[in-house]
Amino acid sequence: MSTYITPIVMPKWGLEMREGTVQDWLVAEGERIEVGQPLLDVDTDKISNAVEATDAGLLRRIVAQSGDTLPVKALLGVLADSEVSDAEIEAYIAAYEVPAAGDDEEDSGPAFDYVDVGGIRVRYARRGPEQGTPVLFIHGFGGDLNNWLFNLDAIAAKHPVIALDLPAHGQSQAALPGASVDALADFVRGFLEAAHVNGPVHVVGHSMGGAIAMQMAVSAPAQVASLALVSPAGFDSEINSGYTDGFVQAQSRRELKPVLEQLFADPELVSRQMIDDLLKFKRMDGIEPLLAELAGTLFKDGRQSAILADRLAGVDKPVLVLWGKDDRVIPSAQAARAPAGAQVILFDATGHMAMLEKASEVNAALLRHLAGG
Structure with missing residues (x-):
């Protein structure tokens, strides 16, 4: 069922960003999210900005809390249909691992x-x-x-x-x-x-x-x-x-x-x-x-x-x-x-x-x- 779960992750803004600090969530659990919708504010060492949804879906779980400083690609929240159980979401969150630097093509050069x-x-x-x-x-x-x-x-x-x-x-x-x-x-x-x-x-x-x-x-x-x-x-x-x-x-x-x-x-x-x-x-x-x-x-x-x-x-x-x-x-x-x-x-x-x-x-x-x- 994990294929029905979509992660919201810390974005990589710019070529030097390594981490960001969560400020305020702009949406609540249980809210239906549209592509491009601002989800939360994040501070970086350059400037603050809103993380926008890259996928549509139901916001089932907010994982990162205000004040948390997390690396790029860390899990911030979870989108999933209502038929996905809480247990499946908990298992997904527990198993989630931040991809190591260099795992993606964008980090290869x-x-x-x-x-x-x-x-x-x-x-x-x-x-x-x-x-x-x-x-x-x-x-x-x-x-x-x-x-x-x-x-x-x-x-x-x-x-x-x-x-x-x-x-x-x-x-x-x-x-x-x-x-x-x-x-x-x-x-x-x-x-x-x-x-x-x-x-x-x-x-x-x-x-x-x-x-x-x-x-x-x-x-x-x-x-x-x-x-x-x-x-x-x-x-x-x-x-x-x-x-x-x-x-x-x-x-x-x-x-x-x-x-x-x-x-x-x-x-x-x-x-x-x-x-x-x-x-x-x-x-x-x-x-x-x-x-x-x-x-x-x-x-x-x-x-x-x-x-x-x-x-x-x-x-x-x-x-x-x-x-x-x-x-x-x-x-x-x-x-x-x-x-x-x-x-x-x-x-x-x-x-x-x-x-x-x-x-x-x-x-x-x-x-x-x-x-x-």
Whole structure:
């Protein structure tokens, strides 16, 4: 009868997640569950998120309790039809074993790869099938490829996925090929060549990464199959210089925390681990001067210096624009400057990090966009 029992397990969000802490269950035992329904909130060392149902069924047993810290794939709860007995469910729970790391194909390869691009060492990750047009994810100023931790696996289920740490970001080398959007776009194109990514790619860019994506489409349209832009820079000149300057200048948790809170509609999403990770990154040799150089070029005098929206209008590519209505870094009103024919989606109660705050909605929109819908 165990074939009628479906486990709810701790998901793996991102390439580095090893465990999560259960917060609150959003459903009760005896409730009928639908696919995609939020079941419980889980905290990771990066950010909190809701675990969504991947299967429909009757929630017969909640196994993990609030406060439990459990490894990826640990049993959280059990779905089973009403005819399955309590004894069978108890036996299933007692026999359940967390799969060991490496048991699944997804764990068989290295989480990250490195490649040299013009003398700069770059960290990147590749996931998904080998066939198909790759989807390239480009993060924003001060970020890294982990900004996409809720998105990469969802898109990689159907498409080849590649995400990089831009130079002077994440675990890529503390060096810049230049501080302009044009120089960064040329660098990303060089990265694709060095990583043996041939042919056009779908480009997904967030914030500064959105401006880089647009510049790639303008300067090398044959290399870009489509654009998906999340709170992109490059649509208009206004930007919150209090955020960009504050990020560069912050030297302590006390200084950085209120800066990071500007990224989210819900400031509670800024965890102590997030603050510590970014402080550690900023304290790496050579990073702060390079961030200051980037900010000084891209956001000179508190304004965006590279405005690409008008130039994008001449590029015949599918464009998806996603923006949080409560974005306090780049105003969502700039979405009105999207090119004619672009699909624009604005999210309620969402700030600058829609891919984290509204992950399932963003993933669904991306998959429709990539499928040509």
